[in-house]
Structures are given as C-alpha cells and as structure tokens.
Amino acid sequence: MLRDNPDAVGVHIYGTNVDRDAAALAACDVAEVEPRHVSDDEYSAFALDFCRRHRIDVLVPPRRLTALAGLGAEFAAVGTRLMCSPLAAIEVLTSKTRTYEAALAAGVPVPPWRSVRDAAEFRAAVAELSAAGEKVCIKPAGEYSAFGFRVLDDGPLRIRDLLAPPVPQASVAAVADAFERAVDEGDPVPEFLVMPYLDGPEISVDCLSAPGGHPLAAIARSKAGRYRLLLDDPEVTAIARRLVEHFGLAYLSNVQLRHLEGRPVLLEANPRASAGIFQTAFTGVNLPWAAVRLLLRGETGPLAEPRLGARIAVTESATQVDAPPPALTSVDGGLAAVPTTVPAAAAIPPPFLEEAAAG
Structure with missing residues (x-):
C-alpha cells in the first residue's frame, strides 16, 4: 500500500526485526537485525542511530512504542519524522485494565472483568x-497479542473435541x-484478566486520525x-472514533470489539x-x-x-526467503513505515519532502 500510493511516489522500504530470518523482512528493500531484550533507552538509541545512518524520513514503529514515544524532537534532529501517539x-493502552477503566470513564461499553x-x-x-452459566476466559493484561489467551473449561474431553479444530483451552484447576x-x-506473575468469553466474530476497526485525536477515517472488518x-x-x-478522541491518538490505530448481549463492547485498543x-x-x-x-x-x-460490504478471504502465499536479508547500504532518503510485524523504512523522493517542508 505504501509503494502503490495514490501520489505515485517512489518508496524504499527498510525493515528491522530481532530475527534475521523473519519472513516479513522479505517484503523489504533493505533489512537489518535489531537488538533483542534491551532496555527502552538502549532501543531508542538503536532506532535513532539507525535513522541517522540511513537518513530515514519517517519512522512508524509497530512495537516498543514506550521506548520511542515522546522522542519526536530527537528524531527530528536527525531528519526523521516519528509517527507515534x-x-x-x-x-x-498497553494495560487492558487501565484501558477498560479509562474507556468506562469515556462512556465506552466494556465487558465485566476481574x-x-x-x-x-x-x-x-x-x-x-x-455464576450465570457463561463461559469464562483468561488473558494477560499487558501486550501479548493473542498469546496467553485461554477459554476456561472443566468439562470432560469428548471424541468430537479431539476431531474438531484445536482451541486455546485450559481447565480452571490447571490455570x-x-x-x-x-x-x-x-x-x-504478570497481571491477568478474567472475563466472559465473548463468542461470535471479532470486529477490528482501523483508524486514521490527526494529532490530538481528531478522527479522519474508521474502517471496520x-x-x-x-x-x-x-x-x-x-x-x-x-x-472507535470516541476512543481515538478520548486518548488523543494520532495517525494509525486499531480498536477491537466483540458483542455482549447483542451490543458491541471493547476488547482492546492499540495505538x-x-x-x-x-x-x-x-x-x-x-x-x-x-x-x-x-x-x-x-x-x-x-x-x-x-x-x-465486501467479503474477502485471507489466503497464504509462498515466498522464497532462503537467501539472507539484503545488507543495509547507505541510500539517499528513507521512510520508516511498514505496519506489519517489523519496523521499517522507505525512501521518499526529495520533491515530496521539500513540498511538505514548504507547506
């Protein structure tokens, strides 16, 4: 989507990941391994040095946000715009407990939780x-993606269960x-949330907003x-728009919901x-x-x-990735911006940037 942009601007993608064999790096023009298990200060130092060395124009981090948010001036000093709330x-928002408390204060419906x-x-x-006979689930309160989620079920295992697709399930006693x-x-032991298991389709709302939380677009799927x-x-x-405004989210964010008793309730919001x-x-x-x-x-x-209203299918494709990721080389320009599992970068031609600066 960055490369096939409506302005027909050439974009050069840089990507980093803690795993040099990460398949997502195959989508990048240039790739590099980033440090694993480091402090926020060490990670931000790496990111600043990366952007300085490679003259990155825009950095869009999909993780380690607490390490980078608030450093807009530092990145600007090396010529990089930081896209971050x-x-x-x-x-x-990195704590589901604090998210639910704040959402309630903003008048956003949330499920009961403990x-x-x-x-x-x-x-x-x-x-x-x-007590009402509903299924219950447990999940970490922090940022663990879907890791740690379990539906709690103490019922006996049946043959039909063994023949059905596997589900993330555990007994109360085992947990x-x-x-x-x-x-x-x-x-x-991190904080966990226990809450009703909300069956039915999950709804994900991708949001675009201006700094300060002014919503510009919200697309639900x-x-x-x-x-x-x-x-x-x-x-x-x-x-979703109410949450974006309440938290003052900027640029790209995502809100996830499910239905409880026929009404949508918040699962989580990601900045x-x-x-x-x-x-x-x-x-x-x-x-x-x-x-x-x-x-x-x-x-x-x-x-x-x-x-x-369209119905689309998410399918798999095969990409050859047996060669090591391309080595980083110094190139003019750069735009750090791949909203996948890797932070990344891409080169934007000077006319686009000069016009932006003039504007």
Missing part, C-alpha cells in the same frame, strides 16, 4: 463471572496450579476464520497500525499512505468514500 496514551495475580483471586473471579507453581518456583467482512456499521465505528491493515485496501482507501502524507504535509489528500 502521545506517550501518556500509550502507557494506558484483575488477578494469584490462584485465590483467579478462582474467586471465575466463580463470580461464571490455578500454574499460578501456585509460579509462586513456589519464584517466577514472576469482522473476522470469521479466513474470511473478513468489510462492515458498514456506524455503531462500532462511533465507538499503532494493526497487522491486518492491508485488508482495508479492498475499500479503496489507502490508510498507511494517508498517514504518511498527514505526518509529512499535515493533510491526507483526498480520502475516497470507503467501499463497504
């Missing part, structure tokens, strides 16, 4: 939330034992297996582009490029009315 919003850190709190939360074992072995439905649902996009933002291309709106243009020029250019 305010640090205060990021610090709230925060737990040990076996006793976990068992009490399960007993309370499952409680895991909490107790962590205490016995001195392992750290529901997920059902390999299929996505591009939704025309003003109720869910209104919730970054979603990994599935490429699916919004089928609406005719290029959100990633609009965000880049907004950062560089202060305006998005014309945004088409999104074509909604």
